[in-house]
Amino acid sequence: MTEYKKVFQELKEASGDRNVTLVAVSKFHPYEMVMEAYADGARIFGENRVQEMREKFPPKGERPEGMKVYLIGQLQRNKVKKAIEWADRIESVDSIPLIDKIEKECEALGTDMEILLEFNSSGEEQKSGFSSPEELIEAASYASGCSHITVKGIMTIGPLGFDDEKNRRAFKRTKDLYDELKAVYPSFTVLSMGMSGDWRTALEYESDEVRIGTAIFGERV
Secondary structure: OOOHHHHHHHHHHHHOOOOOEEEEEOOOOOHHHHHHHHHOOOOEEEEOOHHHHHHHOOOOOOOOOOOEEEEOOOOOHHHHHHHHHHOOEEEEEOOHHHHHHHHHHHHHHOOOEEEEEEEOOOOOOOOOOEOOHHHHHHHHHHHHOOOOEEEEEEEOOOOOOOOHHHHHHHHHHHHHHHHHHHOOOOOOOEEEOOOOOOHHHHHHOOOOEEEEOHHHHOOOO
16 A cells, blocks of 8 residues: 555645645555555656666556656666656756757657756755756756757755755755746746655745655655
């Protein structure tokens, strides 16, 4: 059994009138648990690794009705084609060369891809993501010129350790950057912040999407 219904209800109550998307992070959990969550209403699932995503989920067009899979882990350029074939959105784009590779592979495959730009809002060296607002702004400008990519917004991961004060600084930095870009690019509709330990704080900074794994599926095997 998963805790999807409970988490979804808590999110609905905490977000009030705002429509916040719940991504059920299913990495390292079997497809049987994915389907249990699906039966409870989950439709969007997050996976960290391309190989696991492809092994676990049916291809696009063969999944249960409404099921989508987002790639939320760091993507290596040599796996872009395989990611595009399976993922409905890539939420961890962290460089202009990666944007360029996604565009070229989409063109070759005759398809389009939604992406989020990942911002390293805490400045932690062990994290991926654009390390400065200036770099991310440049990437947004570059991606806006691509024919097969739609930039839907920004994703960030809160600081390690779930320190509330550090989380708030990181989420505010990301929200300010998102607002700046949203004023320029109409495609920006997603501010993705918050995981099992900090999603309530992320909502205070108007996150539109939270990525929750442990609270839904339990500890990873």
